[in-house]
Amino acid sequence: MSDRPLNTKPMQRNGHAVLPHRRAVLGGLLAAPFVMRSGPALARPSRIASLDYALAQHMLVLGSPPMALADAHEWDKWVAEPPLPADIIDLGTSLSPNIELLAALRPDLVLTTDFVGMAEPQISRMAPVERLTIYSDGGTPLPKAFETVRRLGTILGLEERAEAYLAETESFFAACAERARPFREKPILLLSFLDPRHARVYARPGMQQDVLDRLGLQNAWTGEGFYWGFATVGLEELAKAGDAVAMADYMPPDIKATLEQSPLWLSLPFRRNRGPIPVLPTVAAFGGVPAARRWATLILDALERQAA
CATH class of the missing domain: 3.40.50.1980 (Nitrogenase molybdenum iron protein domain)
Known part of the structure; x- marks a missing residue:
């Protein structure tokens, strides 16, 4: 499967352009002409x-x-x-x-x-x-x-x-876990926005949760998703995350602009207390081991930038 499932891939909003070549x-x-294979x-x-x-x-x-x-x-x-x-x-x-x-x-x-x-x-x-x-x-x-x-x-x-x-x-994750030590007291909220009123929250069981576990970090979202590793929630439900450290892997500029005008969004503790949430560089939401490693790097980079 490609990275974003279920539009069956709901995150692939623009459809698929046919390559000109x-x-x-x-x-x-x-x-x-096809060449027939010969020999063993x-x-x-x-x-x-x-x-x-x-x-x-x-x-x-x-x-x-x-x-x-x-x-x-x-x-x-x-x-x-x-x-x-x-x-x-x-x-x-x-x-x-x-x-x-x-x-x-x-x-x-x-x-x-x-x-x-x-x-x-x-x-x-x-x-x-x-x-x-x-x-x-x-x-x-x-x-x-x-x-x-x-x-x-x-x-x-x-x-x-x-x-x-x-x-x-394994060595990479061990090193990342050491980097993560200063951030283990604050739960992390990982979001991916579908529209200005709905988001995916990365949850257990999922690759993002596996990464947080490897880093020794807490997931602010304690509810479970299904096996793709996310739950789809309305904006108001994000209040359950409290004063978490939030970041998103997908928040297009138009959604971000709408959110920053939303009294509900601005009232959420993680937004009210910490300002606009960082948007991570492109990372496969449903990828393999390289994606897990990239998630670890990007999460830690975001945390260290916020702490600087």
Whole structure:
């Protein structure tokens, strides 16, 4: 799945622009003669397509980018890190990928998740499918993300690189936990705005909660969400967070301008006592291990700036 689910992706407000080069790419692929493979089957897939941002993140940090990705044209808008190579082909939306283009690309393997599983019957007629799901009922996302890194390491023949990345990630979180020590007394409220009257609150169980737990920080929102890790609430419900340290990963300028004219918003303790809340740089809300690391960095950067 792509980063923002359920518009089924409600946060993707602007729809999906069709890349101008897609038709030309497809035409060239269909016009070119296919070369039949000869000899023994490939031991490892080398042409992998992904319908999910988090799985693509994992391939990138393992040094083996996918050749094609659903919603690739919106990577910089919703994910940003790690950078996506410019030559990765866009497959259209994750819930309705361009099957004709995918067939022309002739992938060795297509990566899916539970969220995009409805596309598998069509895809499986043209390529093997591997379903690797991070966001699902039971458990929390970060341990599942670690396991997908290991599984992709096995698929790609990069087991040692996968284990080295995960070991380095453990060291990274340990260092971040030390940075977080001065901020452990104040609960943190993580928001993502849908409109001037409604927000997502990142909650348990979710990747953001996993990150807060790794940092030893408190979540100001004690209610639970569902397995994507958020609850959708009205503005008035945010009063439950009290005088938390609030920050947002998504607050477009028009929403921010409206909020700053709202008596209700201005009366909320975390806004009244602390001023306008910081808006974090782009970070994948429903990403993999690289997204968890980026969340940790951005949260700590915001806290340190406020304390300076």
